[in-house]
Amino acid sequence: MKHRTFFWFILPTLTAMILFIALPIVSAFVQSLFVQHEQVLVVSKSCGPFGCNETTSIDLKATEKLRQGEPLGKFNGLGTYLNRSHLAFSEVGNAWANSETLTDFWDEVLNLPFYGALTFTLTYTAVVTPVVLILGLAIAIGVNGLPNLMKGPSIFVSLLPFLVTPLVGSLILFWMVDGDGIIGATIQLVFNDPNLSLKASTALTWTMLIVYGIWHTLPFSFIVFYAGLQTVPFDTLEAAQIDGATKWQRIIYVVVPHLVPLISFVTLMLLMDNFRVFEPIVSFSAEAHARSLSWIIFNDLRESGNPLYGSAGATSMLTIIGVAFLLTPVLLRTWRDFKLKGH
């Protein structure tokens, strides 16, 4: 394709991407460098149905004056990135200086909001991604081997978890694992422990979130691989069969290599999605045991009445850096393959 044609071809997409992806990222970055001006507090008398008392309120005029001078707020540089809610270098330093064993040190570090959330986010990503890849491929191969009559219904059933809205899907599961729900009650019966609760233990909550994550994203890798399987050259398979390759060997040496570009694509998508895990934490009310980076952003923006834009912006930037970091190996590999093919 000529460069000129290519340019016109990609222009609409490029415009949309700059407007809706690049600019908001720049804006979030700029906001993360600023903090609010000093709030000028005044002591005032407040009265209501329950009597009067002394209280403080914001001197709006004085605060407004500060704000008009510098509408973005007070420049804070990377201060927000380094504070306790984010990278917390000084807290980590203190923990290192003050803890006697490595376990103490880790306890201190994981107690910090960012590192606690990062741990869950990475664990979730590291478990869900490979399991979904392997299971997705297995189901795709399984469905592909079914007689034609069964294929349609099997594909439909396999896709169902993907069709259910994440919030609704996780709420349904949340009710099922309740002590009175079908899964929760069964588990109590199996382990003969009427007080066993999936929601009250950190390890079980993590397991529940990860199982949900696998259940929910499996159809994505399944359907992509299933589509890919339709393009596997029949000649090669037949040749392998004549050479005496077993079914297993045919999968490993013919099908998988053929699907490698798709595997890279699915891995990229899964890494990005899983690193941003969010909905199940809210609908499973799992905040006490598991928090993710996206959950921290949500909490900063929503829960305190005064949204912490700087803090949320900083966490977003760190999330983007985290995703970029995870994607680098996959992207490098894709680039290498591309170069090999091109020359």
Added chain:
Amino acid sequence: MFLKKLFLTGAAASLLGSAVFAADCGPSGQSVRILASDFPAIHAVAGTAEQNCAASASEFTRNHTTEARQIMNAALTPNPAEYTSVIVANSTLTQLMNDGLVRPLNDLVDKYGSNLPKNLMITIDDNIMAVAFMANSQHLFSRTDILKQAGVDSVPATYSEMISAAKAIRDAGIMEYPIVMNMKTGWNVGESFNLVFLAHGGEFFKAGTAEPSINSAAGIAALNTLKQLVGYAHPDHLTQASNETQAIWEAGEAALGIMWGSRGSVILDDEGSSEQVTSNTVLSSAPSVEPGGLPGATLWWDGFTISKNVSDVEAEATFAALASALNAEMVAANNDDAIWLLEGFKPGAAAAGVSATAQGGAVPYPMLPQIGLLHNALGAELADFLKGDESAEKALADVEAAYITAAKEEGFLQ
């Protein structure tokens, strides 16, 4: 009686009130746009305002959403604002005032609200910022039949009585988890801490400043009391908020609860529960630390505000419409939906808990501009202590550190 005093103040103006409401909707042909949360009492007030004044307005819209708190600042910031009025509570009024989005109502009250009791005016330094119409607080719910079965003769009045009653119920083998509380991680667990902390005489901030002071003897005592209480609550308590605790209560699976007063009438009505539960449920004051001490509760009001960024006539029409709803007829038609602070309210069994709690001297939820940040820090950092992963001192130190980080970003601390 606390509530009685409030009603009498209102009753004096009752005749005048009825006369005003039928006639006065203020300037006609204006647009009235109300943003409010979504529960029956708020529907009653905003709905009555619509019935009274929709005919004289060019447009009358109501947006009832549980997300009101999340959208109101953004909706009121542009000029003209998206809504002419927001129906708020203690904490949400602060949120609007922090950004200067609501107007003083003194002249409007003089013109349209002379029938309203003076103590319903929420004033900051003589500026009326909101008009309250209903009250709410947390308090104790008890199942007298189960207490009696466990050999406890009276409804607990203090935390230690509550804990020993729970122990008696467990020891008698009646229930393993007799206590329910709204302990869901986030806002609810923060609020549950606030209750016990206030009962222990705690102060959230050093007076007149935004410096936190919760890592104190009162804070530690409060956390230890809370821990003892949840020792008798279901292990899932960190996932339970009002809807869950109400369901547990109505299913007859709890005997002692600290829940919202606004759930009282819903629990006592004949829907969703059995006769045995409803007829034996007694609502009483929130427990205190010492007998006769400060009840562990925060008092809340709900009331309406008028946006700053709307024209004066729209503001006037909105105020007149909402003020027209605050009368005895509206209260009579919706008596059990709320603890009304208005004339004509007949407090029933469902109001007994809030009434006793207020009478016991419980304090209102603080209207401080930085309280939301501290509340959020409490909600996020206390879970570790309640799960048993860290000490009370460490948890409170974490809360203060998280709060200070946020308060520095918001400019409350330097």
